[in-house]
Amino acid sequence: MTGIGEEPEGATPLDPDELEGLKFRHVTTRGELNELEQANVESGLQWLQRRRRHDVLSEEFVRELHRRLFGDVWQWAGTFRLTEKNIGVDPVQIGVQLRILLDDARYWAEHGTYPPLEAAARFHHRLVQIHCFPNGNGRHARIMTDEYLRRLFDRPPIDWAAGQDLMQENDRRDAYIAALRAADRHDYGPLLKFVGVDG
Numbered sequence: 001m002t003g004i005g006e007e008p009e010g011a012t013p014l015d016p017d018e019l020e021g022l023k024f025r026h027v028t029t030r031g032e033l034n035e036l037e038q039a040n041v042e043s044g045l046q047w048l049q050r051r052r053r054h055d056v057l058s059e060e061f062v063r064e065l066h067r068r069l070f071g072d073v074w075q076w077a078g079t080f081r082l083t084e085k086n087i088g089v090d091p092v093q094i095g096v097q098l099r100i101l102l103d104d105a106r107y108w109a110e111h112g113t114y115p116p117l118e119a120a121a122r123f124h125h126r127l128v129q130i131h132c133f134p135n136g137n138g139r140h141a142r143i144m145t146d147e148y149l150r151r152l153f154d155r156p157p158i159d160w161a162a163g164q165d166l167m168q169e170n171d172r173r174d175a176y177i178a179a180l181r182a183a184d185r186h187d188y189g190p191l192l193k194f195v196g197v198d199g
Helices: 030-050 059-070 091-111 116-130 137-153 171-184 189-195
Strands: none
Touching (some): 030 059, 030 137, 059 091, 059 137
């Protein structure tokens, strides 16, 4: 069993100050942390389903969703990261880059710039690339993307896991990370295929 600070391939490591934000001192393994976070994510999804109206493309919603998904586990949930990571923009650029993304995503939806799944894939990639928070960015970005599809395009969610667990090392997770890295190089083909775009 891996320790709490040991991340699987492609995950963002937490620094000691961020680990201090863990609300449960008895948690010592990655498995225990994953269970706590999953329970919190499920609670956050229930909160999201009860919400009738909200602007998905606002910084307030981005932060509140993260807080609802991870706030029972982490004190810093919903707060933009302050440290450099192995991925993500400079922390001082998070607010600016997020605002640009949210404005772009709204424009894409309003003007039909891309088909819905392509708009969603591009939105997802950029949100992961910005990496707003110390942890939970992938899960948060997948849920944000599904909500973007639902609210702005009236489309069903993406089958991200395809029957597998994206929190565990497996072929689906490897394909997901490889697709995001290809998108970093402006090759969206693998990510479009991953989210279900045909051809």
